Amino acid sequence: MSKQSLPVVDLQAVACCAPLAVRPMDAEQAMVVAPMFKALGDPVRLRLMSMIASVPxxxxxxxxPAFDLSGPTISHxxxxxxxxxxxxxxxxxxxxxxxxxxxxxxQLGALLDLPATTAPADA
Amino acid sequence: MSKQSLPVVDLQAVACCAPLAVRPMDAEQAMVVAPMFKALGDPVRLRLMSMIASVPxxxxxxxxPAFDLSGPTISHxxxxxxxxxxxxxxxxxxxxxxxxxxxxxxQLGALLDLPATTAPADA
DNA sequence: TCTCTAGCTTGACAGACGTCAAAACAGGCT
DNA sequence: AGCCTGTTTTGACGTCTGTCAAGCTAGAGA
Known part of the structure; x- marks a missing residue:
């Protein structure tokens, strides 16, 4: 709600900023972010995610009904x-x-940015 | 429908192109991409990845030695x-x-692009 | 109220995962 | 050759995960 009185630790900030390829991630940050990648690491969830993401x-x-799985499984x-x-x-x-x-x-997208260093941009 | 000349499916191409938030992913594509996210879904691997990615x-x-884990575990x-x-x-x-x-x-980064639709333009 | 549908929770089970110790493998050095 | 260091493989262990059936809860409507 109110952004001005930011309470507790701002997980967003901890997890968001430096692309993976720029600076090594510390253990704490990794423990915050890994679960997000993990959640996308299942084919069913990836499809669910894309179905949800592609519409409002x-x-x-x-x-x-888009899956050959039981209701409880989708719910899970x-x-x-x-x-x-x-x-x-x-x-x-x-x-x-x-x-x-x-x-x-x-956030996740930013983490995966490849900041030109590794890219063959200009020789 | 036999695909007589279909040349071995370019997995790269299958997996790469449309951002998650643009078009629902089909099951086949999800099975290709999910293992990549899954690989990043562990804090240790995420840190390994970032350590490797941040240098040539x-x-x-x-x-x-950056971890409190045995050699075989890191190797794994x-x-x-x-x-x-x-x-x-x-x-x-x-x-x-x-x-x-x-x-x-x-590839993964592209998948996570958020193509302006859901973004609040400029506030 | 009672009933029906949509979705979630619980409990159980097989299979996958993270970890280590021990053994194997690869290269350099003496 | 033999040994030493660095890395991977194997085997085993306990934990976590994906799945379903059965039961439960929330809301709509009669």
Missing amino acids: EMCVCDLT HLKVLREAGLVDSERRGTWVWYRVKPEAFR | EMCVCDLT HLKVLREAGLVDSERRGTWVWYRVKPEAFR
């Missing part, structure tokens, strides 16, 4: 994505809607 | 990164050197 929001009722995977901070969910009446958390997404 | 190349002999994690296609290794004399594969890195 997505109903579980549309997610589940969604929970993993939620607890990794990659998506948010909201119940509206009968259905539950999922949407990505763009900050988290951006 | 890195000797195992410099990697191992390096193998996981190698098999995920994220790094390459080369033995030169006594030591083994690791270096990142920038294509793979770039």
Whole structure:
């Protein structure tokens, strides 16, 4: 809510800034970020993530039938994505809607930036 | 529908192109990419990766002492990164050197691009 | 109220994962 | 050759993970 009175540790800041390829990550930062990558490290969750990410929001009722898996299993995977901070969910009446958390997404993307050093840009 | 001339599917191409947030990933693509994210989904491997990525190349002999883990364990994690296609290794004399594969890195980064749709333009 | 549907939680189980000790392998050195 | 150091492989161990069936909870509607 209020951004001015930033409480506790700003995990976002800890985890976000330097691309992986720029500076070695310390253990603490790694423990914050690894779970996000881990959450994407399953084919089912990766597809769930991409289905959710490619629209403003997505109903579980549309997610589940896209897989050959039981409801509970999909629910479990969604929970993993939620607890990794990659998506948010909201119940509206009968259905539950999922949407990505763009900050988290951006964070991971930034980590994977390849800052020209390794690129063959100009010889 | 037999694909008579289909030339061995370019995995790189399959896995690379559309950002996660643009188009849902099909199951096949997810099975190719997920192992890369999974490889980064462990704090030790994430740190190894960042140590390797932040220099042109890195000797195992410099990697191992940075952790409170046995040599075999580090070797195991390096193998996981190698098999995920994220790094390459080369033995030169006594030591083994690791270096990142920038294509793979770039690939993952591209997948995580957030193409302006979900971004708040400029506030 | 009672019932139906959507989704989540629990409990259980097989398989995968992270770790280490011990053994094997590779190269340099004497 | 023999030995020493650096790295990987093997084998074993306990823990974590993905999955489903069964049970539970939330909301809509009769």
